[in-house]
Amino acid sequence: MMNIKRHVIAATAGVSAILMALTGCGGSKAATDSNGKPLVKIAIITPAATQSVKKMKWTKQLEAACDCTIQWQQIGNDAWSQQKNAALAAGDVADITVWGYNKSDFAKNPLFEDLSDDLDKMPNAKKYFKEDAYAKKFATDLQGRIFQIPSSVYERNTALVGGQTMMINKTWLDKLGLQVPKTWDELEQVLKAFKEKDPNGNGKQDEIPFDINALGTTGIGWWSPFLLLNGTGISTQVSQIGGQGLYVKNGKVKDFLTTSNFREVIEYYNKLISEGLVPADALTKASDKYTAEMQNDGKTARVGVAFGWNTSAFGSGLEDQYVTMLAPTAPGAKTTWESEQPDVYNGAAVAKDSPYKEQAFKIINKWLDPDVSMESYYGDKGTYLVKNGTNDYSVKPAAFKDSSVNVSLADRGLTWMRPGVKLHGVTDVDLSNKEWAIYKDVQPKADSKDTMPSYVTMNDTDQNDVSNRNTPIFAYALPQIANWMQKGGLNDSTWKAYVDKLNSLGLQDNVKTWQKWYDKYTK
Numbered sequence: 352m353m354n355i356k357r358h359v360i361a362a363t364a365g366v367s368a369i370l371m372a373l374t375g376c377g378g379s380k381a382a383t384d385s386n387g388k389p390l391v392k393i394a395i396i397t398p399a400a401t402q403s404v405k406k407m408k409w410t411k412q413l414e415a416a417c418d419c420t421i422q423w424q425q426i427g428n429d430a431w432s433q434q435k436n437a438a439l440a441a442g443d444v445a446d447i448t449v450w451g452y453n454k455s456d457f458a459k460n461p462l463f464e465d466l467s468d469d470l471d472k473m474p475n476a477k478k479y480f481k482e483d484a485y486a487k488k489f490a491t492d493l494q495g496r497i498f499q500i501p502s503s504v505y506e507r508n509t510a511l512v513g514g515q516t517m518m519i520n521k522t523w524l525d526k527l528g529l530q531v532p533k534t535w536d537e538l539e540q541v542l543k544a545f546k547e548k549d550p551n552g553n554g555k556q557d558e559i560p561f562d563i564n565a566l567g568t569t570g571i572g573w574w575s576p577f578l579l580l581n582g583t584g585i586s587t588q589v590s591q592i593g594g595q596g597l598y599v600k601n602g603k604v605k606d607f608l609t610t611s612n613f614r615e616v617i618e619y620y621n622k623l624i625s626e627g628l629v630p631a632d633a634l635t636k637a638s639d640k641y642t643a644e645m646q647n648d649g650k651t652a653r654v655g656v657a658f659g660w661n662t663s664a665f666g667s668g669l670e671d672q673y674v675t676m677l678a679p680t681a682p683g684a685k686t687t688w689e690s691e692q693p694d695v696y697n698g699a700a701v702a703k704d705s706p707y708k709e710q711a712f713k714i715i716n717k718w719l720d721p722d723v724s725m726e727s728y729y730g731d732k733g734t735y736l737v738k739n740g741t742n743d744y745s746v747k748p749a750a751f752k753d754s755s756v757n758v759s760l761a762d763r764g765l766t767w768m769r770p771g772v773k774l775h776g777v778t779d780v781d782l783s784n785k786e787w788a789i790y791k792d793v794q795p796k797a798d799s800k801d802t803m804p805s806y807v808t809m810n811d812t813d814q815n816d817v818s819n820r821n822t823p824i825f826a827y828a829l830p831q832i833a834n835w836m837q838k839g840g841l842n843d844s845t846w847k848a849y850v851d852k853l854n855s856l857g858l859q860d861n862v863k864t865w866q867k868w869y870d871k872y873t874k
């Protein structure tokens with residue numbers, strides 16, 4: 352199926368290439384504006400809600416820096432996903448493209464300027480890579496080439512947990528005279544009290560002591576019940592390789608699906624479900640129902656413990672009742688949490704055959720200026736953004752006045768947010784910084800040997816092989832796991848059959864493949 356689709360794209364791309372050649376629409380023509388100034392094309396890819404970049408005044412600073420006119424090509428998400436491969440095959444790339452291309456595009460298409468020897472022309476980029484080792488690694492391929500200047504965003508700077516949070520109803524705990532549970536036994540006792548003692552005070556036993564998400568069908572997803580693995584000492588990265596049932600410990604890639612830790616978590620959930628402390632229907636529940644239960648009617652809380660982004664998941668009526676908590680510790684273990692995951696992502700790439708590379712460097716350099724980076728992310732200074740001091744900014748309510756309009760480029764622009772940035776006025780950032788801080792001391796650091804960095808990228812062949820093995824692995828494993836959680840039946844012989852089956856489907860081959868690429872990028 353996948354191969355057929357790829358073939359069709361390749362054929363389409365071929366036609367486009369011929370058309371491009373015939374009409375001479377390549378990117379190398381040195382266009383000028385009516386005053387004879389260079390006309391530099393910048394492609395940006397934005398969601399439909401993003402207002403026209405032409406209305407964003409901060410972009411004038413880029414034009415002043417390059418003494419050129421910028422011709423913006425603002426492309427919608429859907430249009431981009433349809434045209435990207437054809438444009439690459441045709442060699443038709445803008446002078447600068449921001450966010451649109453990734454490491455695997457750079458590896459396959461020799462269309463981009465290697466910026467590694469151009470950093471002297473971009474002092475801000477040079478400084479950036481000196482101060483932000485992670486961003487530099489993200490930017491650099493295995494041959495030492497740099498095909499893009501990525502963005503790096505430190506707005507949530509107390510703990511980089513990738514949005515995975517465990518939360519508990521503190522109002523209920525206080526009412527019952529209980530503490531935040533620190534161990535599996537304590538959690539079980541607290542959940543029993545939540546179930547039996549009507550902590551929401553409505554005279555009904557309608558409390559859901561611990562609400563968990565369904566397991567899904569393709570892997571271990573966001574806000575997975577298996578975040579409890581962190582209480583057994585395995586640091587998960589559910590939005591990354593944890594999604595494939597893998598983790599990194601001391602530089603070694605391993606799978607957690609066949610560990611005794613994973614088995615213990617399944618058995619623990621089975622106990623909680625059998626005691627009515629986790630709803631029996633949780634594992635087949637639609638995610639909108641999970642959210643609806645967390646928010647209930649906005650007045651009476653029903654959920655005691657849950658996983659989510661931060662307490663805003665409980666809605667404005669109930670969020671104040673909740674606090675974040677560490678993963679309770681399994682017997683004999685030490686708790687950890689999702690490893691640090693720096694928010695570094697694809698940024699600016701320059702066309703190799705651009706007639707305006709010098710101007711492009713000046714534009715990129717200016718875009719990495721502290722204030723311009725923040726304006727690109729949050730909006731024009733004065734109207735939307737206020738600078739309070741060095742690395743200290745406030746976003747005005749005007750920026751959020753119309754929730755259907757993005758006034759800035761946000762993550763689709765180029766931004767180097769300096770570490771430790773103080774940011775005021777963004778409710779969700781304030782909340783995350785307050786609530787995620789508790790994970791800081793227990794989570795593995797981004798530069799430790801207990802995490803898979805996001806800059807580790809496989810080649811296409813290996814990526815396809817891993818993905819092709821994951822399909823049957825999770826098609827088999829997830830229903831089996833759900834069944835054990837709900838109904839029990841997990842014993843040494845059923846466990847052995849499960850482990851053997853996963854290994855026969857290539858789980859250890861996936862471990863080896865990830866190890867190979869981890870080693871290439873980290874050694």
Ligand code: MG
Pocket residue numbers: 549550551552553554555556557558
């Ligand atoms: Mg009640």
